[in-house]
């Protein structure tokens with residue numbers, strides 16, 4: 001089998017041999033950022049938006065990127081050609097870098113990996129069961145590598161027979177650890193939290209769809225019980241209906257018509 005190539009600081013290396021120093025702040029203190037996008041038929045999906053967010057995250061975390069946007073795009077294009085994985089996920093990680101005192105930001109390491117990622121539309125009908133949990137991501141607008149709370153909650157999610165967790169804080173809805181949330185109300189307005197969440201790229205595409213009444217703002221927790229449809233959005237999952245929250249059914253417990261319509265529009269846009 002052919003090796004899958006990764007890129008470490010501009011150098012192409014088989015992923016099995018890809019390394020960064022143990023003194024890196026990502027390992028020592030969990031300091032770093034990343035972004036993640038898809039390719040469909042070798043074409044990157046929403047690449048410019050992902051690069052915008054990547055550079056914003058890097059800048060916000062005071063991590064210099066040693067490559068220009070064009071250089072990065074060139075590298076990604078060569079990676080896609082070399083690996084020949086038509087449908088994939090590409091992760092660009094920028095670490096805090098090797099740090100002598102284990103605390104000061106060093107020269108960041110840029111790690112790019114690609115792995116197969118195909119979309120199975122059947123997951124839509126199955127939908128999701130969420131459990132709620134009071135938590136605020138520390139730096140919500142930045143895509144940091146910190147998923148501590150989310151990973152720690154995995155066992156509890158299983159015990160609650162849920163699929164994922166929905167964070168809320170100060171009585172308001174936030175997001176799931178890897179997806180944004182939307183509530184379709186009785187009058188067809190579609191609410192999504194605006195503050196203290198990651199600006200998801202899929203969320204951004206949805207908010208741009210014409211003919212829907214999206215409203216981004218603060219959403220009291222209780223709105224969950226009034227919504228006729230709830231769904232989540234992300235690069236990997238596209239749109240998934242939320243059919244249950246804390247053991248309580250959403251609407252009639254089946255994927256709703258607005259959710260389905262948006263899902264179809266998003267799939268058309270992504271060519272999936």
Ligand SMILES: Cc1ncc(COP(=O)(O)O)c(C=O)c1O
Nearest residue numbers: 178179180198200201202234235
């Ligand atoms: C905290 C958080 N919210 C939302 C999202 C969804 O963002 P996107 O649509 O860009 O995948 C992610 C993606 O991983 C995330 O980590």
